[in-house]
Amino acid sequence: MTGPRYPALIKALPETVPFVGPEVQERAQGFPFKARLGANESMFGPSPFAVAAMQDEIAEIWKYADSAHLDLKGALAARNACTPQNILIGEGIDGLLGYTVRLLVDQGDAVVTSDGAYPTFNYHVAGFGGVLHKVPYKDDREDILALFDKAAEVDAKIVYLANPDNPMGTWYDGKTIEAALDRLPEGCVFALDEAYIEFAPQGTAPKIDPQDPRVLRFRTFSKAYGMAGARIGYVLGAAETIKAFDKIRNHFGMNRPAMAGALAALADDAWLTEVLRLVDAARKDIARIAKDNGLTTLPSATNFVAVDCGQDGDFARKVLAALLAQGIFVRMPFVAPQDRCIRISAGRPEDMALLAEALPKALETARNS
Template sequence: DNIMVGEGIDGLFGYVVRIFVESGDSVVTSQGAYPTFNYHVVGYDGQLVTVPYRDDREDVDALLSTAAECQAKLIYLANPDNPMGTWWDAEKIDDMISRVPKGTLLVLDEAYGEFAEPGTLPDIDVFNDRVLRFRTFSKAYGLAGIRLGYVVGNADLVAEFNKVRNHFGVGRVVQAAGLAALADQSHLTKVIDQVKAARGRIVEIATDNGLATVESATNFVSVDCGRDGDFATRVLNNLVQRGIFVRMPGVSPLNRCIRITAGLDHELDLFAAALPLALADAG
């Protein structure tokens, strides 16, 4: 009664927007946050209201006050955050949930939650009707290609998904893969440990090149290129030309960073070799 599976978090985002957002309704999110949620809002003719990040983290207080001002139907927050990798602790998130304005629902994206330290994800209160929590098999479980996610929350809210969801959207092969992944917790632990080690290696590589990093609770690290978005874009393009695929946030000031996935050892060796050349060529 409290869980609904769907075609990844992205598919579930489409459903939650379809359920709760009517034409002209306001939806509050952070400027530069995960963009796919925004596509659904725009697709259903909702009005996006954005709040800037503060110190590379989503500004919880500003999200709440803005939602109250515009009588938003939904607030979106990713914890840990995409694209910066930052996070709030469970106490802060619980406080946020308690302050969600009446008539507003918090869409809490916990796609990267398995990578976070204990104390990051709050306990789940299935009786709370202020929040829906979204999780996925795409990140720590490594099943992005099969599209499997789930939403957890109040039974009445979760039941609303039955009105709009694709009842044949999660096939038997996907279900079997999800069950197998859940059963193999030793593999999950191994992946999480490997990601932590890789994050540390990325920090070392960045430091060796005179660059700072943003502390991360995800499977990537944001590396601060030290200048503006144009410079970071040149660094990114130079890395891509050398066969190193990286990404970057899309708005200032976040776009001073490039985002490096926690790769395998030999992949990070290639990144370590390419980064000083990419920086030099970027000017």
């Protein structure tokens, strides 16, 4: 009995995953985390109206969700000054990035991203046989003009940028991105990941015609809306491109209560405002805790803060390990010199208190090892 015959592309893929989940780490280390500050989830949770809407909709969970997602598309269209035809709903930005790569990238096609940017995007590019070209960060920011120039140089199908950036929390103002678009080469799609846009200062989101065929913008209910476990993301783009996703997407892939929750969450601006206030307070807490330990932090337009551990990546990895060992789940950038930092999500006061307690010990452990 022989097993499956895999295509060459599949055979060549490594059996690695983009991220090791905190539950997997907890099982490996044999105890649960006390503070979950590593995946930029929102510990403040979703709007109480979203919670109620999801709980109510459980009664309808015997039904598949609307495959056209029209209610949520309508609400998102009203909010984004576009039509429902400019919106694609999908299984989180991760799922939507997968669809996007599949839609655009043939084996051997060039794709451009920053060295150290979102690994799940790279995972999908590799998964469909695209060839990644990486541009270094510049002063801890993704280098938008260098990215676009690289895209022209290698004739890229997609160039990816997160604004605000993950893992550094840095950002461009919208006008800079608008101006940079002139440099985007013909036939290259600009995948603009705005997962953290709600946390950013006014003016961070560029003004782009929803019908601009060059740009796909990725948004999510996983961050500011506190619904990471719901798995709802969306894409804003030209109607013709959005329609093309219908050729490949999992039409009945969405969780029905989650869709009801997203609709309710979108209507509760007061909750969003409160979350942004709490996140800002937590960012200040992280900066203060870092400073109390002689460390500096990067400015952040997200719900996390990059804490500069003041030495090289090996040192930061030791600090990270010592935090994990104390039950504090955090992550860090993969690439130098950004890997001198650890990345800490904005948490509740009790989470921040645990961090304040653990960080000095972690630094001591790292310095003594």
